[in-house]
Amino acid sequence: MSNGIALETRGVNKRFGGVVAANDVNLRVESGELRCIIGPNGAGKSTLFALLCGIQRADSGQIFIHEHDVTRMQQFKRVRLGVGLTFQTNRAYQELSVKQNLAIPNPGLSHTSERHELAKERLEIALNGFDLDPQDETIAGELPHHKLQWLEISMVLAGYPDLVLIDEPTAGMSRDETDRTADILKELNANGLTIIVVEHDIHFVKSVAQKVTVLHQGKIFMEGNVADVTADEEVKKIYLGHAH
Ligand SMILES: Nc1ncnc2c1ncn2[C@@H]1O[C@H](COP(=O)(O)OP(=O)(O)OP(=O)(O)O)[C@@H](O)[C@H]1O
Numbered sequence: 001m002s003n004g005i006a007l008e009t010r011g012v013n014k015r016f017g018g019v020v021a022a023n024d025v026n027l028r029v030e031s032g033e034l035r036c037i038i039g040p041n042g043a044g045k046s047t048l049f050a051l052l053c054g055i056q057r058a059d060s061g062q063i064f065i066h067e068h069d070v071t072r073m074q075q076f077k078r079v080r081l082g083v084g085l086t087f088q089t090n091r092a093y094q095e096l097s098v099k100q101n102l103a104i105p106n107p108g109l110s111h112t113s114e115r116h117e118l119a120k121e122r123l124e125i126a127l128n129g130f131d132l133d134p135q136d137e138t139i140a141g142e143l144p145h146h147k148l149q150w151l152e153i154s155m156v157l158a159g160y161p162d163l164v165l166i167d168e169p170t171a172g173m174s175r176d177e178t179d180r181t182a183d184i185l186k187e188l189n190a191n192g193l194t195i196i197v198v199e200h201d202i203h204f205v206k207s208v209a210q211k212v213t214v215l216h217q218g219k220i221f222m223e224g225n226v227a228d229v230t231a232d233e234e235v236k237k238i239y240l241g242h243a244h
């Protein structure tokens, strides 16, 4: 299946003082993929997401979204190209209700009606799958932890993206909640959503991944199918060296 490249980086570099957070990153994700990015603490996973969506600027290299060069494009314009991001730490508005949080995002303006319908379907899949009611007046801050994470994923989908970057969605979740998250992401992907997910939970990675990219010290260390990557001795070593 190839519907073109959803996202591509060419030789992307980013330093924070002496720390090399992205080191010549060449990443290519096709439309329709569900890609997992793994790597130890400080490997540069969140930095890569920040670069992709425009929160951080690359020091050098290029970034393409649906073949548009977005390297110097502002964040809100990337959103219009269909990119949605969830953060590693909760960003839902704790003092607002579930209903208000789901009403905040601004659906992409450049959508064709066909893309719009698909995106609406995906939001429905998430709301149903995560047991979230868009009319719910419960204050987000009162939701259990996992429900807040699910609300965040749903908020991103309420912006009608066709590419989402999800940073550690299952952190702090029980096994059942993690499995449910994996199932819904798979269903969204089957519905055409391109998903790039950073995750440490190997059980989760094994259950969702088609292809896995391992980051280490800002560099792509290995890329391949989930069985090969998780069996790789060098990958095991870098993980053991940085227990999460
Ligand atoms: N805004 C920043 N200013 C300075 N240093 C930063 C900044 N953001 C990230 N770093 C550094 O860049 C490196 C990569 O950090 P990043 O958060 O991308 O790692 P990560 O792979 O997401 O780690 P984790 O698994 O802990 O979330 C780390 O050494 C981090 O301290």
Ligand SMILES: [Mg+2]
Residues within 6 Å of the ligand: 045, 046, 047, 088, 167
């Ligand atoms: Mg991170």
